[in-house]
Amino acid sequence: MNFTGISRPGWTLILRMLFGPALALMFFDPLVAQPAPPKAEGSRLFAAVFIVRGSVSGNATGGYGLYVGAQNDTVWTRISRSSTLTFGLALFDNGRTRRYYMAAGNGVHRSTDGGKSWKILTSWRTEEILCVVPDPVDSSVIYVATPFGVFKTVDDGATWEKKMNGIPAWFIQRILMDPRDRRTLYAAAQTDVFRTTDAGEHWQAMGSGLEQVLALMQMPQDPGVMLAAGELKGIRRTTDGGKTWSAARGVDSAIIYTFRSSRDGNEVYAAGWKTGLLGSSDQGASWHQVWPAPGIDAIYSLFVYPDDPAHLLVGTVGDGIEESLDHGVTWRSAGLPGTQVKQIELYP
């Protein structure tokens, strides 16, 4: 199924899902053994389409899944098999091996051939994958967030083990890997933000003051600065690696689904339920509305071009992708009409 979008200048693009796994940050951080951030040229834009408005499992009006767009192309092409409720995606790329992952309602999908073929790595015991985070060094290690907890495989998906020691409520929206240490991960959970420093064996609550946590981000150039947000309580921020948290200004009770920043961290964006696009130029300490997003109820995903921080993409809930070339002053449709776009990434 194809969607007609508009022509985009310049580069080929890849979209990635809301609150993406740490890989995006790793692109920006020299401390982690990751390849250099992809140049837009030669890369593709990947969009994780959760669902198309009005569709339902078993219905013939699907068309959701993982989509790829190319430079100066008005058509998005689905590369996942048939319709798959897609919550997100991730990339493993160590320079020798490149693997794409989809976090989907029916499991973790993996492609080792650029999206030509896919294999579901999980069994019936590990479904409703909300977020997938591959280890950046060891391709056999993958973490996933699910409504039933954090699961981890150390054998490339052959077996999965629940890793919830220390987290009391089982719904986990998001996992974030610290770009400084791949054994340190953060989980967006129902009662708080949780941190593990031993690769998921034990978790400790971070005292963020949040419940129903949905979004997490570390500043790309200063990972000790972390933002967290969820239902109802605005954005909470720590500048000391989680020892202390305070409320960000200007977003008192906003419901935030996603964060994204420019590569240098000077521009930070957030969005969620009826928030429009929010921006911050002080690493998330204070926020202002960049764009009211008229007619758009919610925004699930954001993307900032690494080589052009003025170039923004917004994945909406039901209205596809919106695009701005001028720091969010003016906007136009970038395709996938009628879709809910959970993550946007640029991948090689």
Add this chain to the structure above:
Amino acid sequence: MKRIVFPFVVSACVAALPIFHAGGSGPAGTAGSTATREEYLGGYEQRAAYISSYYDTSMAGGYYSAAARYAHGKDLRTADSMFAAALKEPRGDMFWMFPCIGAYLNGKDRMSPETKAVVRNAWKTYAPYRGDTENHWAMYYSTLFLAAEQWPDLPGSEWYNGKSSDENRTDAKEYLIHWMEIATTIGQGEFDSPDYFAEYAISMSLLADFASDPGMKQRGTMMLDYLLADFADEQLDGQYLGGFSRIYQPAVFKPLLSPASAYAWLYFGTGEPSQSGWVLLPALGKYRLPQIIGDIATDRSHAYVERERKRVRNVIRFGNEKNPPVYKYTYVTKDYGLGSLQGGLLQPIQQHTWGLRYTYGRPYTTIFGLHPYWSSEELGMFFPEEIKPLIADVVASKSTYNNPDKWTGGSPFERTFQNRNTIIVLYDIRPGTSTEHIDGFFPRNLEERIIDPSGWILCKAGDTYCGWYPLEGGEWTEEHDTPGQVKNAIGRPEDIARSGETGNWRFRSTNLQNGEVVEVRSRAEIGSFGKFCAGLRARRPRAVLKPGAVSVDYTTLAGDRMRFAFPDTRVLNGKTIDLTTTPLFDGPFLHAAVGSRKLSITYGKRKLDLDFTKLTITE
């Protein structure tokens, strides 16, 4: 004498049966109170043939027309053509899987090699989605298991999901065993659904008929026995008796519209003839209902209470327990059934908490009430998406969800207390919630609907009488079916002619602290309608209706003293009712303890035991 039957369906015993009744133009039910097993089977074969006769000759195409032709060995090239044409553009995910594999398994020894190749290719190139509910998973894994058996030893590159035949077979088998285990220990999650019964029955029927693995064949057979037994003792005149986990409009007020009623007709001979596609594959199959279950379905010579324990669908947010218990209570007579769940949010969207159904006056054979509630929090309990957008997502496919006039759905502000044929329903509704009213459904074809000065609403539906005492006043509205209600939301067209457009009646009360006391009797139980009315006029519920303190004291027509305080204090004749002791099944016919993985089915001196710990069926 104990007889172990493995891995085949238990052979039938000959027994006396009560009279079946069937209407319409199809063959009548043949099993009566004096029917033999042979007579029952003769009637069954006629009904099965009637169902498939449409598909035997239909030129409409599709999987079912192909399946029927394959099964009956006629017009095979047409079947090949239909099957191949349907597979040009597979769609429907797990709803594609079962008709596809059903047609294939009925015809694999008769279809052309080219058609076989087309089918095989479909399982390589079309990727059906697993879905997100229990019925989806039953369909998905049962048919995936069968497909993996049909094409063993293939690598992952030959399957839509990249898994090998062995991986798919193992995954599907493990899930199905898990589902059967949890269903037989703490109950089904998507339980007693008139609209989704078919999805489970088809899945188990296919396993029973076609699984090569003897253990899975036996499991399919036993689980189909289990599902049909569960239905049989809460079935009246083809209707499932509520409450239910899930039901759509308009079947909630036209009960025979539900696919489960097609199963009642096929297996029990009750209700109305149907040629629904939802029952075709079982009608083509080799499974035959154990006689004892048919007897239970049709013997209404004595009234009885059935108590059952089910479970809430997986709770992923806002809860401390993944699958809290559901307590179902049903009172069954030959004229009516009154049933209820304890109330609260037990299933998203389509819960039917309580209702009366009776044999008089098709198609509107029910009276019930509800608090029409919706919220993103309710959906967030069960669905993994971000919470706020969920309502719009759900309404896209279930348009009545946020309609203040809807007739389905549970509410956190509703609780019930049922004692035989009396039910008290209480509401303590939080101000500002989705709706600040409660509604009662009264069908258009009641013989009597008296708004009595005593405060009672006195209704007569043939030999069934219903008295409804609203604890607060309200207004009546006459309503017609809306166009959206003419077709069942799962796509089944309304096939029972609509009666005159005189309108059904809605009783709406807008007090937040509210409720009703409902007494039901039949002519056989109390005599004349006048006597019933006189009895009710002589009694009044005593209610306290304050926020946080809602309660009722009421003495029933039978003299039972009921005290009910919202939410969960239930006292009968001075004794506190503890719902937590409710067994998995507890009634005159079905008996199962929580955690047992066993179901004992009794009827008179006969007994049939389903033991999932040993995979045995024992008579």
